[in-house]
Amino acid sequence: MSQSQHPVALRIEQRVGGATRLLATVMCLPLLDGIFPALVLAGALSDPTGILEVGLLIFGGSATVAVILADMDGSPREQAKSILLVGSVVVVGAVVEAALAPTIAGFLDLAVFERFAGLVILAVAAQTASARIGDYLPRPAIIIALGLVASVDPSGAGLVVQLDPDLMLRAAAAALVAVVFALHLALFGPWLRGIVDIDRFRFGSAVALGVLPLGLFGLVPGDAPLALAVLGMTFLFAFDPQDAVADLRSDDEGEDDDDDYEPVGPASADTVAEEDHAPWL
Numbered sequence: 336m337s338q339s340q341h342p343v344a345l346r347i348e349q350r351v352g353g354a355t356r357l358l359a360t361v362m363c364l365p366l367l368d369g370i371f372p373a374l375v376l377a378g379a380l381s382d383p384t385g386i387l388e389v390g391l392l393i394f395g396g397s398a399t400v401a402v403i404l405a406d407m408d409g410s411p412r413e414q415a416k417s418i419l420l421v422g423s424v425v426v427v428g429a430v431v432e433a434a435l436a437p438t439i440a441g442f443l444d445l446a447v448f449e450r451f452a453g454l455v456i457l458a459v460a461a462q463t464a465s466a467r468i469g470d471y472l473p474r475p476a477i478i479i480a481l482g483l484v485a486s487v488d489p490s491g492a493g494l495v496v497q498l499d500p501d502l503m504l505r506a507a508a509a510a511l512v513a514v515v516f517a518l519h520l521a522l523f524g525p526w527l528r529g530i531v532d533i534d535r536f537r538f539g540s541a542v543a544l545g546v547l548p549l550g551l552f553g554l555v556p557g558d559a560p561l562a563l564a565v566l567g568m569t570f571l572f573a574f575d576p577q578d579a580v581a582d583l584r585s586d587d588e589g590e591d592d593d594d595d596y597e598p599v600g601p602a603s604a605d606t607v608a609e610e611d612h613a614p615w616l
Contacts, residue, residue: 539569
């Protein structure tokens with residue numbers, strides 16, 4: 336069972352099992368649920384800020400952090416090999432879906448679909464914050480399916496495949512951001528496990544995800560790095576070295592107790608003889 340207690344990671348772990356497969360499912364979930372193509376169609380990769388936000392919050396979100404820090408075993412090098420294997424699949428999948436995005440966009444009214452893309456992110460944020468809330472919300476794939484139905488525009492339909500190399504490159508960059516982030520987690524994992532509160536990071540990531548759709552709804556400027564700012568504050572609030580210091584102190588106290596202990600050997604014959612005599616003799 337997943338040690339991270341992350342709602343999304345726990346639900347997925349019950350189905351797939353294994354830390355590497357769990358990581359693969361978590362990082363590929365935006366591709367499978369349609370969250371990533373929805374964001375591509377909504378224009379979330381239009382600037383470097385959006386690329387970073389999608390890479391860190393969608394592909395490399397709190398579930399990825401929880402799996403790497405709490406569930407993956409082995410040395411950092413072994414973990415890095417697993418992450419690179421999973422990352423190659425994520426990058427290829429992101430490029431393929433970005434290649435199909437312009438063709439799909441010809442069938443849709445993007446102004447309507449962007450609203451549903453924002454609702455999907457809000458639903459994921461709620462599921463990340465609380466498993467109980469997630470039980471009452473529809474799955475992201477259902478919201479995206481409803482968005483496709485509501486925004487379909489047959490008048491602009493075309494069967495010609497339109498490739499946008501620039502969009503494909505930006506999609507690959509977003510996936511690579513997540514892979515690099517995961518590699519850093521594996522590299523510094525032995526240190527981060529003692530000073531990072533995963534639950535705090537999970538709630539902070541949920542807040543960052545919650546503010547991400549504000550740009551899609553037009554409530555904040557699209558190029559404002561609000562989600563990245565919230566994510567940066569999340570890292571600061573999740574930093575909790577007190578537990579590591581307490582563990583270090585307890586280890587030191589245990590060593591001091593061991594040093595103070597003096598083994599007592601068998602008593603000498605003279606000592607035994609003295610103890611056998613009456614005190615007045």
